[in-house]
Amino acid sequence: MLPADLAVGGFAPLSTCDWPGELVATVFCQGCPFACRYCHNTDLIPPGPGAGPDFGTILALLDKRRGLLDGVVFSGGEPTLQRALPEAAAAVRALGFQVGLHTAGPYPGRLVRVLPLVDWVGFDVKAPFSDYDRITGVAGSGERAKASLLALVESGVAVDVRTTVHASLLKDDDLARLDGELASVGLGPTRRQPFRAEGCRDAELLAG
Numbered sequence: 001m002l003p004a005d006l007a008v009g010g011f012a013p014l015s016t017c018d019w020p021g022e023l024v025a026t027v028f029c030q031g032c033p034f035a036c037r038y039c040h041n042t043d044l045i046p047p048g049p050g051a052g053p054d055f056g057t058i059l060a061l062l063d064k065r066r067g068l069l070d071g072v073v074f075s076g077g078e079p080t081l082q083r084a085l086p087e088a089a090a091a092v093r094a095l096g097f098q099v100g101l102h103t104a105g106p107y108p109g110r111l112v113r114v115l116p117l118v119d120w121v122g123f124d125v126k127a128p129f130s131d132y133d134r135i136t137g138v139a140g141s142g143e144r145a146k147a148s149l150l151a152l153v154e155s156g157v158a159v160d161v162r163t164t165v166h167a168s169l170l171k172d173d174d175l176a177r178l179d180g181e182l183a184s185v186g187l188g189p190t191r192r193q194p195f196r197a198e199g200c201r202d203a204e205l206l207a208g
């Protein structure tokens, strides 16, 4: 795989919120194996070439931003869907940038392979792990996410764990169970993110 094989759905040349405390550019990777009901990036779910600039063009632009940005975040979609992610992350590091990664952890093996190239991870925890399927729509997704999170904790890479909350999907006792599961692996409570209606295509959630 080459860095240029990364399928890009979009690119934000400047972000102050995708990696808290850091000034970054964000690469939105195309494709995600989950179908979360509250997803606000549904255009990024189908795998494919993506509507964004090609990654070679992004690298050329980043080359001119050396010293002006702290890092580059790979977001999505789901970046670990793409086999070119390690090469893309290595290319970014070679330019002198830190690397951030947003993931929901659907591919534990691929996450483990890319972690040595990553400085920080924003990990989306959807629900208590036994309840994942009703959020993601994918059988077995909780087991995969749990394996990824355990590997991440084991790696020692800095992590921000966050959960999107819609009252009809996660009740207070669900969140308490989730926090208990995270505490058992040494992580603090998830940072709650409110549901965002913008981009969501689930009529029931939008009505609720």
Ligand code: SF4
Pocket (backbone or CB within 6 Å): 032, 033, 034, 035, 036, 038, 039, 040, 041, 042, 044, 045, 076, 077, 078, 104
């Ligand atoms: S994991 Fe993220 S990108 Fe994928 S469907 Fe869920 S919210 Fe959307």
